[in-house]
Amino acid sequence: MIFTETKIQGAFIVDLELQRDSRGFFARTFCIQEFEARGLKYTIAQCNLSFNYKKGTLRGMHYQIPPSQETKLVRCIQGAIYDVIIDLRPESPSYLSHIGVELNAENRLALYIPSGVAHGFQTLADETEVTYQMGDFYAPEYSSGYRYDDPVFNIEWPLPVSEISDKDKTWGLFN
Template identity: 70%
Template sequence: MQFTETKLKGAFIIDLAERFDQRGFFARTFCAKEFAEHGLKPTVAQCNLSFNYKKGTLRGMHYQMVPVTETKLVRCVQGAIYDVIVDMRPNSPTYLSHIGVELTAENRRALYVPDMFAHGYQTLTAGAEVIYQVGEFYAPGHERGLRYNDPAFDIEWPLPVSEISAKDATWPFLFESVFVGV
């Protein structure tokens, strides 16, 4: 695997190191030892799969609070998505900064999302399928989210939103959440 750290410390784009022969190729998609060598949390508590009917579907922006913060390794295995993460670590020099990465079945790229990063994505194709390896168990009482169109982040989503859950459409704006104890 090839690990490339983004401008958000601890967040990595992970590309495959493909080994080709007459049959095709082989590549490792996860190795706890290599993750640990790059300072990444190698724990996988859950693996999740999401399938999205429509192009323009938006999921996010989700994260979990202490003591059950979660890392994610996100990969698009069918179609394409625009994946966005926001640094929610209050003591980080990149606090509230974000990046967006295109993950596709063709580029086979993954994004490692550190603890205390809000995460969401928009589908660039109909039928997009996304696999997440998650470093902590889902804990509904510690779940938080941010509004995908919060002006505090000014995220430029590539498409108009065609589908979004009621929950994701109504997460508080950042400065609202400060006042309601989120």
């Protein structure tokens, strides 16, 4: 696995090291030893799958508050997404910064998201599937979020929003 650190402290783009032969390729998508070698303590508590019918669907910006903060490893296995994270950790040098990364079935990239960082994505193709390996269990009582169009973050989404949940439309603004 190839880890590339992003401008968000502790967040990494994770690429595969493909072992090719006449059959195709083999690649490791997760290895606790490789995460620990980078100081990333990562356990998998649950795995989730998101299927999205329409291009332009937006999910986010979600995070969980203590004591149930989540780390995530997100990968798009069908279609494509523009994946966005926002650093909400006041002690972090990248506090309030955000990045966007295209994850798709062709590039096979994953995004490792540390706890205390909000996450959301927009689909770039119809019928897009996204997998999440979660470092803690989903706990609705600790679930929180901010509006995807919050002017404090000024995220430039690549497409007009075609679908969004009522909950995601009504998250509060940061200030």
